[in-house]
Amino acid sequence: MTQSPPKTDPMPDALSGTDLPSDSRQARQIARRHLIAEAVMAEGTMRIEDLVDRFGISLMTAHRDLDDLSSRGLLRKTRGVVSAAPTSLIESSEAYRDVRQAREKSAIAAAAMRYLDPGQAVFFDDSTTVARMVPYLAAKVPLTAATYSLTLMAALKDIRDLTLLGIGGQYHAWCNAFLGPVTAAEIRRLRTDIAFLSPSAIVDGMIFHQSPDTAEAKRAMADCAARRILLADHTKFERRALHVMGPLDAFDTVIVDAATPARSIDDMRALGVEVVVAAPVGID
Numbered sequence: 001m002t003q004s005p006p007k008t009d010p011m012p013d014a015l016s017g018t019d020l021p022s023d024s025r026q027a028r029q030i031a032r033r034h035l036i037a038e039a040v041m042a043e044g045t046m047r048i049e050d051l052v053d054r055f056g057i058s059l060m061t062a063h064r065d066l067d068d069l070s071s072r073g074l075l076r077k078t079r080g081v082v083s084a085a086p087t088s089l090i091e092s093s094e095a096y097r098d099v100r101q102a103r104e105k106s107a108i109a110a111a112a113m114r115y116l117d118p119g120q121a122v123f124f125d126d127s128t129t130v131a132r133m134v135p136y137l138a139a140k141v142p143l144t145a146a147t148y149s150l151t152l153m154a155a156l157k158d159i160r161d162l163t164l165l166g167i168g169g170q171y172h173a174w175c176n177a178f179l180g181p182v183t184a185a186e187i188r189r190l191r192t193d194i195a196f197l198s199p200s201a202i203v204d205g206m207i208f209h210q211s212p213d214t215a216e217a218k219r220a221m222a223d224c225a226a227r228r229i230l231l232a233d234h235t236k237f238e239r240r241a242l243h244v245m246g247p248l249d250a251f252d253t254v255i256v257d258a259a260t261p262a263r264s265i266d267d268m269r270a271l272g273v274e275v276v277v278a279a280p281v282g283i284d
Contacts (some may be wrong), residue, residue, distance in 0.1 A: 032057070033065050037074050040189075045083040050257075072173055072232040103280065104233040104257035109133045111255050111278035112196060115229055116140050120193040123221040124152055126177040126214070127198035129231045131155065135245040137162065146190055148217055165190070172213075177190050179213035189221040195225035202232060205271060208241035215243040227252050234259040249273055 002179045032055060039054065060175050065080050068222065069075045076083050080102050109132035114134075116122065118140050124130050126149035134155045141161035147153060148167040156164050169183030197218050199207040208228065211217040222228050222245070230251040237260060248254070249271040256265065257278050 013145060029065075033069060036062075036065055037069050040075055040082055041084045045081060048077075048080055048082055051082070074174075104177055104259065104278075105129045105132050105231075107257055107278040107281045108231045108233060108255050108279050110136065110230055111276055112229060113140070115194065115227070116143075117254065118142055120144070122146065122190075123187070123190075123192045123195035123197075123225055125149065125195075125197045125218050125221060126152070126175050127231070129198040129233065130196045133196065142194075146192060148179065148183050148187070149175070151176045168197040172195045175211075175214065177214075179211070179217055183213070184216045184220045187217060188224055190224055190248075192221075192225045194227040194229060195221045196229050196231060197221060197245075198231045199236055199241075199245055202236050203240055205267070207245045208244055209243055210241045212243045219245050222250060230254045232260075233257050234261070234264075237261060237264045247270060 036051060036055065038053070041068060048062055048066065052059055057280050058215055061220055066075060066077045072076050074084070105128060108129055113136045119142055121144040124147040131152060134152070138159050141159065143157050144163040145166065145169060146165040148169060153164060153166045156162055167178060167183055167186045169178035170180040172179050198208055201208040209218065228251045232254060234257055248268060251273060253274045254268055255276045255278055258280060260277065265277070
């Protein structure tokens with residue numbers, strides 16, 4: 001059985017803050033906000049009144065906490081409701097996505113490693129599925145890795161014999177990555193052997209993302225790689241998103257998990273796409 005990646009705390013370091021006395025007001029505030037974020041991520045969407053009751057806080061305190069979490073890109077607050085779940089127009093935060101379909105993403109990432117060879121130049125996007133390839137990369141060095149994801153930059157920087165190309169642009173907290181015209185332009189100045197990408201949705205033979213800037217960055221990576229590998233768990237076939245990244249048959253290989261509907265697999269193969277169903281891996 002393939003070794004699965006180690007578990008990590010999905011909450012960004014920025015939420016935890018610096019070391020503080022456990023009885024300080026600021027420490028209690030940070031701990032409460034961490035718990036609120038975890039509660040909303042577990043439920044997907046919650047009423048703000050329910051958070052007031054659960055945590056025994058005032059409505060004003062709840063709104064202050066949620067405003068802080070929203071400013072960090074972790075949650076979205078609307079009238080009386082707070083949400084971490086994605087919609088067809090808005091992608092969820094990196095922290096929320098990281099804990100969803102964890103077993104399936106780990107299986108897909110492990111299967112993707114067979115397409116990576118030492119000595120290659122590689123594009124990695126900002127998806128949490130692609131990020132699960134990181135624990136396996138040390139066995140494939142030397143590599144040159146290019147990414148616009150700060151999360152991946154932090155994870156890759158200490159891998160020996162891996163050359164890291166960090167692609168800049170305008171920073172976006174919700175995905176902890178750089179996006180925008182500068183990012184896309186810098187990607188298009190590079191040429192790699194292979195790109196590993198993941199979409200938000202697959203509909204009618206096309207792949208989509210909620211963010212136009214993210215869709216453009218991923219499209220640029222696909223255009224500038226000699227080989228394109230798409231990583232997609234079964235939930236991608238159940239969703240819709242607004243902005244097209246490109247046609248499914250532009251990818252050489254699509255790696256899915258065992259819960260992907262047989263009809264979706266047959267449809268992809270009918271397009272001439274190689275489809276690999278990843279074997280499950282254990283998660284401690």
